[in-house]
Amino acid sequence: MLYLAYQAQSDLMNPARMLSQSALAVIGARAMSGQPMDWRATAAAYEMVTRAGLTHERPPYHIDSVREGNRDVPVTEEIVLSLPFGSLLRFRKDSEAPQAKVLVVAPMSGHFATLLRNTVATLLRDHDVYITDWHNARDVPLAAGPFGYDDYVDTLIRFVETLGSETHIVAVCQPCVQVLTAAAVMAQAGSPFQPRSMTLMAGPVDTRINPTAVNKLAMEKPIDWFGRNLIATVPSRYPGGGRKVYPGFVQLGAFVAMNLQRHVNAHIDMFLHLATGETEEAQKIKAFYDEYFAVLDLPAEFYLETVQWIFQEARLAARTLTYRGEPVDCRAIRRTALLTVEGERDDICALGQTSAAHDLCSGLKPFRKRHHMQAGVGHYGVFSGRKWDGQIYPIVRNMILANS
Structure with missing residues (x-):
């Protein structure tokens, strides 16, 4: 209803x-x-x-060119791999200069990946950039099956394997936890495609630290309340008619x-x-x-598992998270360098919630880990705007360069 x-x-x-x-x-x-x-x-x-x-269609990225050196280089969008719930989208530059591959992992949290337009445009100056272009669950047929937390991790691993072993990851907000999970799963399996580095920006790795209003809201009700009151069925007029979603x-x-x-x-x-x-x-x-006001629906499985596993139980931080029934151990990560970034005024992912990843990744040598706290910015200022462009991005760029 x-x-x-x-x-x-x-x-x-x-x-x-x-x-x-x-x-x-x-x-x-x-x-x-x-x-x-x-x-x-x-x-x-x-x-x-x-x-x-509201609109329920993805807005355009409007990234037609990028400044590279002393000239403007044309940019075109190219779908490298299309899966039912998301595509691996490349921003191809008309340039032959070899550059590090960077996969930007966008949140699946009610907005399209175009919310990271400024993040992508900045990274494009010096990198070969790809993004997880999530699809609106409203438009995914029931035949595609469910899409939960483990399916999200599977998708990330598939994308990284498609790009190859020289890939760097930049995750923004909610998927920081899934990126850590994917890196740990790949490390535990001895995958030859483990990413070179992962930059986790303003993500809820451990929501027990300095709880925000968002964290408190998630804790106020049991998970079955969320299922009863916030999950809806897509009307039959859409391709995903009958699918359960968080609208x-x-x-x-x-x-x-x-x-x-x-x-x-x-x-x-x-x-x-x-x-x-x-x-x-x-x-x-x-x-x-x-x-x-451009919004997408989330698969019900992914939303409910995210609320319970990340925001209510902090399973990754508590070392109780499993993937396909097997324990996830971030201590196995030894080859993927880690950079965490937090905003001083972030009222969605408070200080300490993202940097908690360093304690989890205790198998990494100290020279492979770095943390940056950006003064004077809130949540969006971590990955968009003047301070992202002038102060945070140079640190991200140096992390990628140092591990390429």
Whole structure:
């Protein structure tokens, strides 16, 4: 019923959005060309209505070129390997310069991997970059089967094996735990494809350390409550009809509720910028929310196991995690160098939660481990923005270079 109620509400809003779009097309250009304030305000109101909704399609990455040395190099997207729940996507540069392969592991947490657009664009300057381009579970047919925590780890291992033994991994947020698991599983199996390095950025390796509001919310209810109240069935109109999912619109609602006033203020600002003709400032806010309001559904198995195994029980940190029935031992990791990065003001993955990986990876020599705490940034500032670009990225680049 949860998904059907959301879909019904969205369907009811569609006529209003279409009418507003038509009205905006009629008066929009005129309103922005020197007309009185009330014209612009009317056009701004219509535009706000057209934007009152979510999208469930992956936005474009908009990475068409990258600065390499003293020239701009064209970039094209190339699917290297496509699996039901995600693709290995390469950002191919029109350049023959040999560069280290970097696999960016994006979170499967309600948003598309395009949320890491800035992360990828920065890494592309000096590396051959790939990303885990996760698919919307709403569109994955039931015949593809379930997708749980172990399946996620299987996918990572498959991607790394496809790229080869010279691969470096950069994981952002939630998949830091799965990347550690994959590295340990490959090390325990003596795989020749063990990654050269792994950079874990703002990830919940041990949520028992400095619990945040997100961690506390996960602990408030037993796991069966999450299953009863937050899992929905995909309507039959979609390719994944009948699949059990954690809907992206539910996750987005939780994110918005955490900082409701900030989002309200941002939309008020957007309206005022549009009404007063400050289109450049309005465009900055629109660009953010175009990405933020693009949501994907998570497979129910993966969501529930993530909540229980990572946020409630911290199984990897407690050394109780198993993979395909076998214990996962991070002490087996001896060849894959480790860099952890945390943000001083991170209210999603607090200080200490990611750096806990160093204690787990006790088999690594000290010269293969490094930690960086970035002052003055919150969660998103760890992998996006000015300080990521100017202060964090050079450390990540040096880690990759030192282990290539």
